[in-house]
Amino acid sequence: MIKILWMSPVVLSNSNNSTGSWLYSMHKLLVESKKVCVVNMTIDWSRRTGGIKHIIMDDGTEEYILPNFVHLKRNKIPLFIYLKRIENIIKVINADIIHIWGVETYFSKLVFKLKLTIPTLLEIQGLKYEYADVYRGDLTLMDSLKLLSFKDLITLGKLSLFQKEKEFRKQGYCDKIAISTFKYISTQSQWVRDVIQLYSNGIIYQTKMSIRQEFLDASFWTYPQEPCPLFYFSASSAIPYKCVQTAFKALALVKLKYPNVRLKVAGQFNFVTRWNDSGYKKYLYLLLDKLKIKDSVDFLGNLTAEEIIDIQKKCVAVIQTSFIETYSLANAEALCLGTPLISTFAGAIPELGKDRESILFYQPGDYRICAARMIELIENPELADTLSRNAVSFNRHKHNPNDVLQCQLNIYHDIMNREHI
Numbered sequence: 001m002i003k004i005l006w007m008s009p010v011v012l013s014n015s016n017n018s019t020g021s022w023l024y025s026m027h028k029l030l031v032e033s034k035k036v037c038v039v040n041m042t043i044d045w046s047r048r049t050g051g052i053k054h055i056i057m058d059d060g061t062e063e064y065i066l067p068n069f070v071h072l073k074r075n076k077i078p079l080f081i082y083l084k085r086i087e088n089i090i091k092v093i094n095a096d097i098i099h100i101w102g103v104e105t106y107f108s109k110l111v112f113k114l115k116l117t118i119p120t121l122l123e124i125q126g127l128k129y130e131y132a133d134v135y136r137g138d139l140t141l142m143d144s145l146k147l148l149s150f151k152d153l154i155t156l157g158k159l160s161l162f163q164k165e166k167e168f169r170k171q172g173y174c175d176k177i178a179i180s181t182f183k184y185i186s187t188q189s190q191w192v193r194d195v196i197q198l199y200s201n202g203i204i205y206q207t208k209m210s211i212r213q214e215f216l217d218a219s220f221w222t223y224p225q226e227p228c229p230l231f232y233f234s235a236s237s238a239i240p241y242k243c244v245q246t247a248f249k250a251l252a253l254v255k256l257k258y259p260n261v262r263l264k265v266a267g268q269f270n271f272v273t274r275w276n277d278s279g280y281k282k283y284l285y286l287l288l289d290k291l292k293i294k295d296s297v298d299f300l301g302n303l304t305a306e307e308i309i310d311i312q313k314k315c316v317a318v319i320q321t322s323f324i325e326t327y328s329l330a331n332a333e334a335l336c337l338g339t340p341l342i343s344t345f346a347g348a349i350p351e352l353g354k355d356r357e358s359i360l361f362y363q364p365g366d367y368r369i370c371a372a373r374m375i376e377l378i379e380n381p382e383l384a385d386t387l388s389r390n391a392v393s394f395n396r397h398k399h400n401p402n403d404v405l406q407c408q409l410n411i412y413h414d415i416m417n418r419e420h421i
Contacts, residue, residue, distance in 0.1 A: 002412050003037045004030075005095035005118075007107035012040050013055050013063050022329050023101060025210040029405045031059050036412065039093050041086075043068055043105060052085055064089055077106055077113050087114050097121060097415055104128075108178045119419045121411070122182040123207065124192050126326055129172025130347075134323040135165040137243040138365030147279030161240060161280060184415055188327045189348030203418075205411045208404040209327060211336050214305035216401070221338035221388055223381045224314050228260035231374060232315040232339070234308075234330050235322075237268045238281045243344075245287055246321035249367035252291040254374045261378075263293075263319075264311055266300045305333075312339040316377050316384065323364045325349050335359075335395040338388040342373045352398075358390035 010021045030036040040063045044053075053065040066078075066086070077083065090098075098118050100107045102125035111120050136144055144161050179185065179199045186205040187193045193204055224230070231251070235242040251263045288294040303311070312318060318334040320343035325331075327348050334341055335352055343349050345361040353359040360376070362369040377384045 001035060001037050002097065002416065003039065003093070003095045004412065005090065005093050005098045006038055006040045006042075006101065007098060007105070007110070008040055008042050008101040009105055010101075011042050011044060011063070011065060012061060013057050013065075022210050022212070025212050026404070026408065027061070028213075029210060029401060030408065031061060033405055033409070035409060039095065040064070041089070041107075042066070052082075052089070062093075077109055083110075083114065086110065090114070090116065090118075097412055099123065102126060103175045103178050108182075112181065119184065119415050120182065121184045121186055121205075121415060122178065124179070124185060124187045124196060124326070127172070127192065127195060128168045128175055130195060130326075131241055131324055132165055132168035132172050134241050134364075135168055136161055137240045137323050138246070139240055143283075147283050186411060189351055191348035191351065192326050205414070206407070207411065208407040209329065209332060209399060210401065210404045211329075211333055211399045212305050213401075214309060215333045215336050216396070216399075218309045218337055220392060221313055221340075223384055224316065226314050228262055229254075229258055229374075229378045230262050230264055230311075230315040232264045232266070232312050232318045232334075233321070234266040234318075235269075238284055240280055241323045243321045243323055243365060244284055246344075246365060246367045246370055247319050248284070248287050248291055248293060248297070250319070250370040250374060251296060252293050253368065253371035254378075255293060255296060257375060258378060261296065261374075263297045264300060264315065265297055266303050266308065266311075268302065269299050308333070309337060312337060315339065317342050317360075317374065319370065319374070320344060320349065321364070321370070322346060322349075328352070332395060332399060335391040336399060338392040340377055340384045340387045341391065342370060342377070353391055353394055356387075358387055358394055360387065 008023055010023050012024065012027055027038055030038055038061055040061060042063065042065055044065045045068045047067045050067050055063045055065065057063060078086070095118060098111065098116065098120040100111065100120060101123045103122070104126055108122060148160055176199045179196050183202045184205070185196065185200055185202050186207045187196065188207050188209050193206070197204060233247045235244060238244060247263060251261065254261050288297060312334060317340040320328065320331055320341060322344060323346055325347040331341055331343060331349060331352055335358065340360070342360045344364040346364050355361045360373045362373060
């Protein structure tokens with residue numbers, strides 16, 4: 001049995017269905033195969049004090065939970081006392097492979113700081129240098145200046161969109177360095193592989209993304225018989241490159257023809273305005289009033305898998321508005337359920353289906369065409385049914401759990417074989 005030390009951003013022992021992370025389902029597949037022993041080292045983002053917690057889960061998985069360090073060294077590495085504790089834990093674990101999930105945490109720097117000799121696989125989950133190029137989405141320079149809030153002014157712009165964009169570029173530079181230094185790298189889409197091969201001389205693997213079992217076990221979407229047309233939209237939070245305004249503007253146009261249309265919004269949106277809210281969040285809040293759609297949008301918060309399935313089955317389609325996606329688990333799950341998808345042609349999303357065959361695409365920021373696609377599916381249930389059937393066929397095959405598991409096992413075995421040559 002291979003022992004893998006995961007360095008991941010998720011606390012597996014706190015697993016619940018309200019998170020969109022696919023690492024829970026991937027972990028479950030690996031553990032149930034009985035071919036891999038997973039030990040997870042992670043960060044409790046809500047805990048800033050205390051030591052390193054050691055937990056043994058019901059399935060036997062060991063987990064080491066680090067606090068969210070307030071004081072990191074200038075190179076974003078934990079202080080020496082924690083470094084030594086982490087190093088001792090890694091020695092005790094004695095893993096065959098270290099699998100780092102993403103460059104968003106300091107784990108990718110940690111490996112080189114501690115000069116570990118264990119073969120290490122870096123999984124690419126986000127590419128901030130790519131996000132930086134489209135960070136403000138379709139917001140013009142004048143729009144961005146108008147979004148400067150009181151909070152931005154008293155912090156001298158430290159929380160403005162411009163500063164956030166600058167931080168993404170800075171972090172993106174560090175990401176490029178990390179990518180160039182790892183021997184083994186794994187990606188989830190061809191789009192990401194095409195991007196990182198410009199900076200990497202390492203061995204690049206293709207990971208298959210695991211879908212939550214609830215979506216695979218659920219009955220397929222059928223065209224809803226609701227009294228008013230519903231559409232589903234989700235985003236992790238109000239981030240400009242997610243271009244939430246596209247969904248709002250499109251809804252306003254659809255509402256001209258279908259006054260009772262509604263948009264169901266899932267995610268960490270809290271539109272109770274406060275003085276210290278970001279300018280972009282206030283912009284979205286004011287946009288609801290300006291477009292006169294505030295009463296047509298329902299903010300649902302974080303949802304469990306079962307709740308997402310229940311809502312999507314009542315919706316005509318899922319809307320995706322992002323300017324960039326390295327994969328998009330939410331889209332993949334919707335397509336496996338059979339819910340029609342109206343999506344931007346951006347990043348890796350085109351790898352999930354073909355235009356007008358299993359997905360309806362439009363250009364990022366083009367809210368008029370997004371609205372036209374929404375109206376088209378309201379008026380053409382036959383097209384929606386065709387999209388649904390094709391999406392299920394393609395994505396259930398693409399995300400088959402047995403193939404996902406075997407692909408991941410093959411990656412681990414290949415690294416082991418290369419290290420023993």
